[in-house]
Amino acid sequence: MSERTWSPSAVELERRDFRRARTVRSAALSAVSTVVVLGVLAWLITHSAGWPRVQETFFSWDKAVDSFPAVLKGLWLNIRLMLICGVSILVLGLTLAIMRTLRGPIFFPLRLLATVYVDLFRGLPLLLLLLLLGLGVPALRLPNVPIELAFWGAVAIVLSYSAYVAEVFRAGIESVHPSQRAASRALGLSSGQTLRHVVLPQAVRRVTPPLMNDFVSLQKDSGLIAVLGAVDAIQAARIETASDFNYTPYVVAGVLFLCLTIPMARLTDHVARRQGWHGSGGTL
Template sequence: MGGLTALTAWRIGGYAMAQGIAPVLVALAALPLLAACVFVARLGVLAVLFSRAGKKAAEIHEAREFGARASLRAWNALAWSSALAILLGLAWLLALNDAAVSRTFFDLGLIRRSAGAILSAFTVNIAIFVLSFGLILVWALVVAIARTLPGEAGRPLRVMATAYCDLFRGLPAVITLYLIGFGLPLTNLPVLSSLSSTAYAVIALTLTYGAYTSEVYRAGIESVHHSLVSAARSLGFSHAMTLRHVVIPLALRTIAPPLMNDCISLQKDTALVSVIGTIDAFNQSKIIAANDFNLSAVTTVAILFVALTIPQARLVDRLTRDMAGRRAAGGA
């Protein structure tokens, strides 16, 4: 009887305990579900907020894009209207005063008649340019090497090269031409006093542009990293061999665009040789202009120089772009 009572009491107690723990177990089991519901709700709220922000950003972007397109259209309209205004202004200038400007500078009949003589004289400009540029490349390199000689032993040559560069970069090219073209014949020197005016022009332009081009060479030489020079010297190269095989080839890659700029300037300055009596294209056009009281022949010379210079300018642009691309590739 006592054992039955104890068993019954144990069962009743176990049932009561189970009834008390069950809510707790149910609550614990519901916690992950509740957390999942909260997480999903939070994601929903964030999605709504990001959607509104994205819509607002899209509206702002569309507004900016619309504004950029409108600004671009406005600038295009301004550019084309300005170009049209300039063209109309030029046309009005050419038609002004019974087309006096057009007849003075663009007489097609005189241009046709004088084209042969001017083209023949223009070959003198080309010859002076080719000879001068070849001599300049060699002479400027010599001067640049002299300016970069190291040590105390190279000081006298460095001083002389610096003095030469300072002198001829300070003198206008036309004065150098005048002094050499009219001064050397007065010296009665065995060879120099009996040269042609074309030869005097070549000498003067070589001395003038040699000073400028030597600075271009020197900048290229000094741009070569000293470690490359040290590596060459450690291999047993002399200073001259290092310049020939390492420094100058590397320098030429970087100075090609400025060298071409000097080339363009030299081509234009060949017209200055008219001051010493050389019958070049400009001098020939002045003779024709004096005979016909018209400057159309000079316009022909201007067109020839521009036609010869523009391809060189485009070549400089291409060399500059190629150099920038190589630097970018090397940096990457």
């Protein structure tokens, strides 16, 4: 007896042709509308009265080439800061979240400490923390205390971001249904084993997109250490600008930051879609 091969019906083929044609039509309309809008904006900008002056001051190719090595060298400090702070923030944020979710009266001091920490550093602006720590602590000249501006800038960023990340982790932990804990305890796991092997894996997986979004913000906010005088990409651009008041180095720094943040943002969207975060969104 020979196996019967399945083939789509005529109705199914028509549906596929219709969906394919609609997809092509939507893509064509999107491309045309995008080209028209960008073309109109480009024409309005380039034909404005002040465009020659703006082009000379912000988009000078010669100035961009001259300042690029210095700005790129400064960006290396931002990258190192992002990596070191990112790991520290994850560790500290997860620790704070676990402290806030501990049950029982014996853990009340830990819950109180974590709550005060989160409320304090979520309430203080990051820029204010940078100024207080980056300018205040080195001025005290305490023995055996680092005075590097980049170090205290990193400390301020970790303190501020860990408070927000702790709340993200806590939301993930508390989103795990209590039945998961009950089932784990019924199987003989201790509270610590339940947290490590059952609760945390689910919680981390659920909050991965928000955590990645916070890392995108961290990539940008690492440039705030320029207010302390540390020579990062923004400070290097400021130094290059001071020689002739041509602001093209700032544009160069902005482009370099975009090269870091845009791929990470697209990766965040991809992970979010895979986890169903955008499943109910609109379509073009």
